[in-house]
Amino acid sequence: RGKLVITGFGIQLGRHLTRRVESELDKADVVLAMMDDFSLTWLKGKYPALIDLSLLYGKDGEKDRRQTYREMELAILEPLRAGKNVCAIFYGHPGVFADVPHAAIKQAREEGYEAIMEPAISADACLYADLGLDPGMSGLQSYEATQFLVYQRPLDPSALVVLWQIGVVGDLTCTQFHTYSDRVQALVTKLLRWYEPEHEVILYEAAVLPIEGYREERLPLSELPNASFKTITTLVIPPKLEWLADHEALASLGVTEDALL
Numbered sequence: 001r002g003k004l005v006i007t008g009f010g011i012q013l014g015r016h017l018t019r020r021v022e023s024e025l026d027k028a029d030v031v032l033a034m035m036d037d038f039s040l041t042w043l044k045g046k047y048p049a050l051i052d053l054s055l056l057y058g059k060d061g062e063k064d065r066r067q068t069y070r071e072m073e074l075a076i077l078e079p080l081r082a083g084k085n086v087c088a089i090f091y092g093h094p095g096v097f098a099d100v101p102h103a104a105i106k107q108a109r110e111e112g113y114e115a116i117m118e119p120a121i122s123a124d125a126c127l128y129a130d131l132g133l134d135p136g137m138s139g140l141q142s143y144e145a146t147q148f149l150v151y152q153r154p155l156d157p158s159a160l161v162v163l164w165q166i167g168v169v170g171d172l173t174c175t176q177f178h179t180y181s182d183r184v185q186a187l188v189t190k191l192l193r194w195y196e197p198e199h200e201v202i203l204y205e206a207a208v209l210p211i212e213g214y215r216e217e218r219l220p221l222s223e224l225p226n227a228s229f230k231t232i233t234t235l236v237i238p239p240k241l242e243w244l245a246d247h248e249a250l251a252s253l254g255v256t257e258d259a260l261l
């Protein structure tokens, strides 16, 4: 009976691949991969029979990503159902802002197969290192940009805020691989409920190739609609450090605000 392992390639080509992941890839009868072209070519050098899941994406504006995700899930489950040991490897961490890995594992387990996820280095793991922002200092809020925009989600500006998929923000058709400045403006207008227009935000792109640097573009929030975005861009909003003491909680500890200084 086949087994499913879903794992991650990390962000930087070759450098984030763990021995554990390599051993899972070596043991697998079938390897499927979802990553950028450079990384895929590199991995194909080691696993020539590798199946490229990114071929299932449609052209910009043509195919609903939710349909693509179901096809990827099927591509992973089919060899498993045929009794093979399957290893699917996704860029970054397979369980972070990733639909297919969670869905495939859930389905495989429902069908009685052993299915596990191995963690890997995600984009936010690189972000904390490159930008020197420790999520433990202020707390962290992390949202998918479009979900944050179209639903009434709470935002705590005193925490570090990370908005994923800013490069496709506002695309409710789930078919596009770019955004438009009026959609970014809609996000900015919403963020102005909590921040001043001049609040500094950061456009972040971790380096994928070992020869390139990361992008750390700092700009005022109000300038965001004029910026350029890639599908890998993440929006980082540093915290407003205006924390108010919780006097009731301090009193229950038998201390006053002076204890915080």
Ligand code: SAM
Pocket (backbone or CB within 6 Å): 011, 091, 092, 093, 094, 095, 096, 097, 098, 121, 122, 123, 124, 163, 164, 165, 166, 167, 204, 205, 206, 207, 208, 231, 232, 233, 234, 235
């Ligand atoms: N599973 C991935 C991970 O572990 O990082 C995240 C996949 S999510 C569908 C895609 C989003 O992740 C992008 O829109 C962006 O916000 C973020 N992302 C992916 N690659 C990135 C990179 N090289 N630098 C910064 N953010 C990245």
